[in-house]
């Protein structure tokens with residue numbers, strides 16, 4: 001079997017809130033075009049790890065991050081913490097889908113078009129083309145194509161989550177970070193998202209935090225389990 005290309009290279013990563021570390025000494029490679037699952041008990045730091053990959057933790061107070069996270073780009077390896085890295089550009093390339101769907105209080109089309117509008121795209125034809133493509137890619141077009149102006153909050157939970165995935169996909173991300181994306185959904189909505197994720201790895205690198213053994217077994221190409229090394233200091237963990 002050919003060795004996979006590496007999309008994200010993480011070395012000696014340590015994250016602490018104030019003085020207390022959540023984890024330290026985390027080094028691993030995320031393979032390109034694969035689904036990498038991050039598993040482990042509640043509170044071990046899975047979301048913290050995931051959100052470090054597109055600098056989302058910087059919105060938290062008192063967070064201390066050390067170590068390196070390198071992203072493979074068309075210009076070679078780029079350190080995501082380098083001064084030359086534009087954080088908005090990073091988050092366009094490395095996008096997040098949260099545990100609970102978070103559509104904005106506006107129409108279905110408007111939700112998916114929002115990142116494009118924020119980037120200054122105004123041409124109607126371009127917006128339409130990109131939004132429709134993202135909705136199709138997110139396996140949602142068939143269900144919503146006839147009611148694009150309806151409030152996104154009228155969609156079912158599973159449809160809302162696929163809408164949020166479409167909102168990420170509209171910027172054509174290279175990496176999708178998924179934080180337990182199906183844990184708030186029923187079994188049929190979960191199955192729809194799982195088949196979508198398998199499809200997406202043709203175009204994206206996926207990092208999936210999951211609690212479900214079944215999901216990890218069915219979807220993941222690789223798994224990293226976060227564990228607490230020491231019961232008395234459960235904040236420190238390693239893969």
Ligand SMILES: Nc1ncnc2c1ncn2[C@@H]1O[C@H](COP(=O)(O)OP(=O)(O)OP(=O)(O)O)[C@@H](O)[C@H]1O
Pocket residue numbers: 017022040041042043044045046047048049060061
């Ligand atoms: N903003 C914050 N300030 C301080 N501590 C935090 C903050 N966010 C998370 N923590 C702590 O960091 C640790 C790891 O939390 P995190 O949410 O990453 O764990 P997790 O493995 O994703 O948990 P779960 O599976 O329950 O979602 C926990 O002890 C949590 O209380």
